[in-house]
Amino acid sequence: MDALGLLRIRVRRGMNLAVRDTRSSDPYVVIESGSQRVKTRVVKDNCNPVWDEELTIYVKDLNDPIVLSVYDKDTFTGDDSMGNARIDIKPYIECLRMGLKDLADGARIDRVEPSSENCLADESFVVWNKGKMTQDMILRLRNVECGELELQIEWLDLPGCSRGFKI
Numbered sequence: 476m477d478a479l480g481l482l483r484i485r486v487r488r489g490m491n492l493a494v495r496d497t498r499s500s501d502p503y504v505v506i507e508s509g510s511q512r513v514k515t516r517v518v519k520d521n522c523n524p525v526w527d528e529e530l531t532i533y534v535k536d537l538n539d540p541i542v543l544s545v546y547d548k549d550t551f552t553g554d555d556s557m558g559n560a561r562i563d564i565k566p567y568i569e570c571l572r573m574g575l576k577d578l579a580d581g582a583r584i585d586r587v588e589p590s591s592e593n594c595l596a597d598e599s600f601v602v603w604n605k606g607k608m609t610q611d612m613i614l615r616l617r618n619v620e621c622g623e624l625e626l627q628i629e630w631l632d633l634p635g636c637s638r639g640f641k642i
């Protein structure tokens with residue numbers, strides 16, 4: 476395994492997701508990067524679902540796109556798309572590269588503005604908390620009429636490996 480590390484993605488909740496059944500949807504989230512595919516459970520009949528699930532992917536190349544898609548689970552037909560978004564980890568990785576240590580809890584390391592490079596619906600902060608650096612994001616889903624998704628990313632070093640991208 477020649478991965479650089481792991482990315483933990485806490486998929487917190489969806490907001491105002493698209494209706495794909497009569498009045499609501501049964502949404503779940505799929506995250507794909509390279510050949511990896513991980514997903515959350517289905518929350519039934521709710522366009523404002525709370526998943527609070529942690530999904531983890533290997534990062535082998537910092538340029539590999541990380542794509543998140545939301546689907547409506549259907550029993551008898553194929554699941555319907557409820558939009559997708561890209562997770563841009565570059566600003567977060569830049570912060571990791573600074574090699575910061577021992578900051579105060581809640582210290583803001585960087586602010587990322589919505590742009591054409593990311594799918595942010597609002598400004599997003601890279602924050603230090605209890606010895607860890609995380610970034611909270613609200614993503615606006617594309618290719619769909621409405622819907623936003625709240626998540627948090629956190630880098631995890633692989634046991635026994637130095638952080639390869641620092642060199």
Ligand SMILES: [Ca+2]
Pocket residue numbers: 495496500501547548549550
């Ligand atoms: Ca359904």
